[in-house]
Amino acid sequence: MTDVIVGCKWVLDEADVRVQADQSVDFSLAKSKISEYDKNAIEAAVQLAQQLGGKAVGVTAGPATAKKALTEALTRGLDEAVLVDTGDAGSSAQIAAQVLAAEARERGAELIVVAEGSSDDYARQTPSRAGAILDWPVVTAVSGFAAAEGQLKVSRAADDAVQELTVTLPAVISVLPEACDAPIPSLKAALAAKKKPASEQSGADLGVTPVANATTTSVTGYASERQCVLVEGDSMAEKAAKLAAILKKEGVL
């Protein structure tokens, strides 16, 4: 039986982040949620677990408050969910990769599925790091997938082409949102979720090492350096004429 592990990140909603006039950032209004793209990854993991004849297990790394992620994750068809409490170490890619790798080893899982990036950080490191820790093959930017005997057949959205690849299991893949839709959980699935196991483990017990030599020194709002000039005029014809003159002057015609 091949367990499939899928990363579920508990993040602040990027839509609620407020940049003030002095460029300071106000996170106080931000609600927490499962990262948007993780919903697609969870569905991919559920489908692959079915194809491989195993369980789909959601794993969240973060402080104790992130346990809410498990509740939502379980409504999306997972068999089980685990919170790995990393306390102050948080859920950056370097931590998340350790957590996923440790869970995969502990459970004898053969596949780790992660979203291509998280909606807060979008660092796109976690899958490749997890694969390196385990010395497993990795395929990122997966846009289509199917399980076969001891391997996966995947489509990958490379820079200037679509690649068709086979990857032997055990492996790590990261999926783009277009790899599969994330259906809205049915009422039946939401009720069934309450009966599924949701557990907690300590990151320290799993051997997760906090990152000592990287710190965030500041967080500020992105200030656009654009000119923000509105082209005015009494008629559209006048605006168009002014715009054409601007385009000529800027040398883009």
Next chain:
Amino acid sequence: MMTKIHVYASSPELAAEAITAAAAFGAQPALILTGNQNPADFAELGFSEIVHLTGANPLPECYAKQIATALRADDSQLFLVPGDLTGRDIAARVAGYLGCPMVSEAFDLAAGPDAIQASRLTYGGAVVQRQQITGRAVVSIAPGAFEAAAPSGAAAPVKTIDGGSDDRVTLVATHPKEQGAVDLTKADKVVCVGMGFSAKEELDTAYRLAKALGAEVGCTRPLAETNHWFPGYIGISGDQIAPKLYFSLGVSGQVQHTVGIRGAKLVVACSKDAAAPIFQNCDYGVVGDLFELTEALLPQLS
């Protein structure tokens, strides 16, 4: 102390950007190439040497473990990689094998005392995060964030190492992105369409403007993912472009989209909605009906 820097790049153009990024450390980096990349294509870009990990596998990502081994052997302090898809993947794997921190898609780099300082965007592009790393680090740089350095003229010596072969991933086939699909990241000028268009037939307006400007046509995420009018889109989870001209029609300008056009030299936007965020992120904006503007503008452009 001079920081020892190694670079991986999938193309000479991207390698030249890494040379500029490395200048922040006053160091001449070494270049690592894999598989069937040709050292001759990179010879005169200004690297101190080229280390070619040879092997039959055409997938650069499959050499990451060997790259990490070479970096350790050379006591490399910084692995700098332009962040196209391949570069990002290799950089993160090497960071995993080395167990060191990594900054993703830095647009700004500075050398601190015994530390590397880098800036990147988070929360969909709304927030600038500055990070500091002491000791060995991996940094991927945002494509287009650093100017491509001019060739140095001096040919770098080439060292060849057997890269081994990780055959757990096999390339079965490659298909071009889609019939006639355009690589927007290489387009000089781009007209971008957004939700201001309610029917596919209306896109004709955008194509006519694009033709008059000599531009390609791109779109925001909903027009690709929901409407399926385009195979790809411009935005944080899609293409990041840095054209000479970006001209948007009916685009509201959510941060997840505008982070994809940060490198554009000139941004022009037209939207009916005066409160659209795009007007805080453009050089020139026209509030009004995009169809009216296009009809009025076309005769001015010929």
